[in-house]
Amino acid sequence: MDSNDDGIGDLKGIQAKIPYLKELGIDFIWLNPIYQSPNVDNGYDISDYQAINPEFGTLEDLKELIQLAHNNQIKLIMDLVINHTSDQHPWFLESKKSKENPYRDYYLWADASPEKMPNNWQSFFGGSTWTYDSSTKQAYFHVFAKEQPDLNWKNPAMRKDIYQMIRWWLDFGIDGFRLDAISHIQKQPWDFKITDNPWAPFMNVAGIETYMAELKEIFRSYNIMTVGEASGVSSKSAALWTDPEDGYIDMIFELEHQVRTGEPGYEIGSLPDFKKVLSRWQKDLQPNGWNALYIDNHDNPRSNSIFGNETNESATALATAYLLLRGTPFIYQGQELGMTNFPFESIDELRTTESLQTYHDWLNKGLSQNEALRLTTHWTRDHSRTPMHWTELGGFSTNQPWMKLNTNTDRINVAIQQANPTSPFNYYKKLITLRKSLPVFTSGSYQIALAKHPSVWAYTRKDETNEVFVLTNLSEKEQTVTLPNYWTNPNDSFEVLLTNYPNTTWQKKLILRPYEAIVVKKH
Incomplete structure (x- = not known):
């Protein structure tokens, strides 16, 4: 929400929407980077870790937001971007000056020439991971854009400064961090030969454990929540990362379930892989690991477009499927409205x-x-970054927003959905309330059913007290399913807790309507 009519969302805009977030029922807010930044990569290139980008507000605005959120029983975590900085960060500006500069080893430099880089590794954003600096005849390393040089985690002085910054923010009063790209902070030797995985030289490389243990020591000294974006960490090793006693962080984002199928330019999400991957993570993180659950985020297209058919039913079925899993659910802005991809017409x-x-x-x-x-x-990830829809005319700003509003604000917006009892927004409220009302959704086990069905995702959540069945048709066609015997035992009674269609029945053989979701408790 833009509070000062410059077309850019800001901290006071979030303050104004705390009542909305409280109505939705969330427990904490995760803010993408709001630090000082040249904005080459939407704030993930930080030039000052302890300053707020003026377009978002001030440190005082942030303090007010934290207090207001806390008054409404909502916590706030921030992005912690410590794999790299901006090339405008004072450390890097010093580092470039000479090989002898005290900040030279805060970053990763190697001998090079314009014709020959230290190796042939490729960055996530395309092109070489190296950028040549003619003044010192060396190149610096970056796994993202050339304006985002990677920090040298082997340097104790650099780590000391990073740890001091982390403590500064925790003393400021925030409630934790989402650790951006954290599995990339350790690199292989420059002569490492790539075989099949182009990201292997800088993805969960051995030795990262030392740095994660140091971070853990800081995190454990505060009452905070930590979640890691850790690509390359497998579902089995993730249990070690998030173990309540021995792990480094509280939970982890996996990046595997956003699997595509189809020709380039026509891809959709692969539902069989979606179900298979998330089920594997559920299984491997039982009993001691913990997952961060999501279907939308700032780096992917809208789930209602790539896994759904942009209807209210697909938005709510997808919500049901993932939000009742074991782990902590994240809801990306607008997801609770069923927001869709943007019809781009120009670069x-x-x-x-x-x-x-x-x-x-x-x-x-x-x-x-x-x-x-x-x-x-x-x-493109820009599908998810278009402004939030507050009213039929958008309501994000009284000025031209920094990105265009989607063309469907007239039917997908907060105002119209708050007034409609059957809207995705009101369904999310019921879903969140249901999740919080039964401990089985937190502590219960997960067991998949109908595992081989290509369009239906069904599973059981069970603990000592409750047994709940979650059944979702994740396709736009009717699906006939025969339920497992223990889901329809005539000696038991069954209570429908939640559904996104009227007149739902529960019987051995069911015809599921397009994107139908049913949650049933066994008595």
Whole structure:
């Protein structure tokens, strides 16, 4: 929400929407980076860790937001971006000055020439992981954009400064961190040979345990929550990362379930893989690991478009499927309304560095502008970054927003959904209330049913007291299913706790309507 009419959402805008968040029923807010930044990568290139980007407000605004949230029993966590900084950070500006500069080893430098980089590793954003600096005849390393040089975690002085910054924020009063790209902080030796995985040289590399243990020591000295974005950490090793006693952090984001199927430019989410991956993570993290559950985030297209058919039913079925799993659910802004992908018509409508680079790569390969745009925008992360829909006219700002509003604000917005008892928003409220009302959704075990069905995701959550069945049709076609015997035992009684369709029945053989979701408790 934009509070000062500059077209950009800000901290006072979030303050104004605390009543909405409290009505929805959430327990904490995760803010993407709001630090001082040149904004090459939407704030993930930080030039001052202890300052707020003026377009978002001030440190005083943040303090007010934290207090207001706490008064409403809501906590607040921030992004902790410590794999890299901005190339405008004072540390890097000093580091570039000479090989002898005290800050030189805060970053990763190696001998190079314009024609020959230290190795052939590729960055996540395309191109080499190295950028040459002619003044010192070396290159610096970056796994993201060249404006985001990686920090050298082998340097104790750098780590000491990072740890001091972390404590500063925790003393400021925030309630924890989401650790961005944390599994990349350790790198292989520069002569490491890549075989099949291009990211292997900097993805959960041995030795990272030392740094994670040091971070854990800080985190455990405060009453906070930590969640790690840790690509390359397997479902089995994630249990070790998040073990309540021996783990480093409280929970982990896995990046595996956003599996695509189809030709480039026409991909959709793969429902069989979606179910298979999340079920494996459920199984491997029992009993001591803990997961961070999500279907939307700031790095992917909208789930209601890639896994659903952009209807209220698909939005609510997907919500039911993931929000009742074992773990802590995250709801990305607008997901609770069933917001959809944006119909991009021009490259000027995009903001993401990676997508702009991809577009020009397609042009360089000889594609037309229209074809390059289609291939670039089909799966761009910018789909999820368009402004929140508060009213039929948008309601995000009285000025031109930093990104265009989607064209469907007239039917997908907070005002209209708050007034409609059957809207996705009101369904999410019921779903959150249900999750909080039964301990089985927190502590119960997970067991998949109908595992081989390509369109239906069904599972049991069970503890000593309760047994609940979750049944979702994640397709836009009717599905006939025969339920397991123990789900329909005539000697038991069954209570429908929640459904996204009227007139739901519960019997051995069911015809599930498109994107129908049913939650049933066994008595």
